[in-house]
Amino acid sequence: MGKEKKGLRMFAPVVIGRYWLLQGMLYMNPAEVLHRLLVECIFAVLAWLALMPLESAAWRIGAALALAHTANMVFNGHLFALFKHDLYWFGFYKRWDDFAEYVETMRERLRSRPCAGLKRASIYGSITRGNFSTSSDLDIRFLAQPGLMNGLGVAQRVFEERARALIAGFPLDLYMVHSSEELARKINLEKERPIILFDATHRGYPVKFRDAARPQAEACHG
DSSP states (O other): OOOOOOSGGGSHHHHHHHHHHHTTTTTSOHHHHHHHHHHHHHHHHHHHHHTTTOOOHHHHHHHHHHHHHHHHHHHSSOHHHIIIIISOOOOSOOSHHHHHHHHHHHHHHHHHSOOTTEEEEEEETHHHHTOOOTTOOEEEEEEEOSSHHHHHHHHHHHHHHHHHHHHHTOOEEEEEESSHHHHHHHSOTTTOOOEEEEETTBOOOOSOHHHHTOOOGGGGOO
């Protein structure tokens, strides 16, 4: 496992509370923030309807907003990445082969049911640095084609993949970017050379992910 993070900022209630409040929105671009707010509005309407028995409008509004924000964290977030990578609580995916199988399944989904606005999907993080461990999560960035509608379409696909990862208990850290310049600002491309998961201009992938990113032998155990 990598070096464990310590200090008050890594105290579990602080980590979870900060994540609940911000939910990665400071990292997101405007298109993904807009999509996230639209999703939260839908959750809020559903919560409002479910809370019809509450007579107090103020309590009903407050509860609906809190429930919607929590639902967005759960279904449109990275809970298992948070648990595994930041809190070291548990992880259902620890073996390299399990990671590789999940990645190949995602790649096949992107190939068989492509997203119209998606230009490229790439893997970064500890896997690309060659130091995969039992505390690793899977860092993926979806690069969208220019245009707001393309951005919203890719953000919707990101939402779907996050929900899949939640159901599977997989530690996925997935965001979308809207340009190569944005990606360069958010990822150290000198240290993290990407592994291409999907490219809209190429349909053939002769090299499997498990062969392209095989970690050092000692990192596969645990």
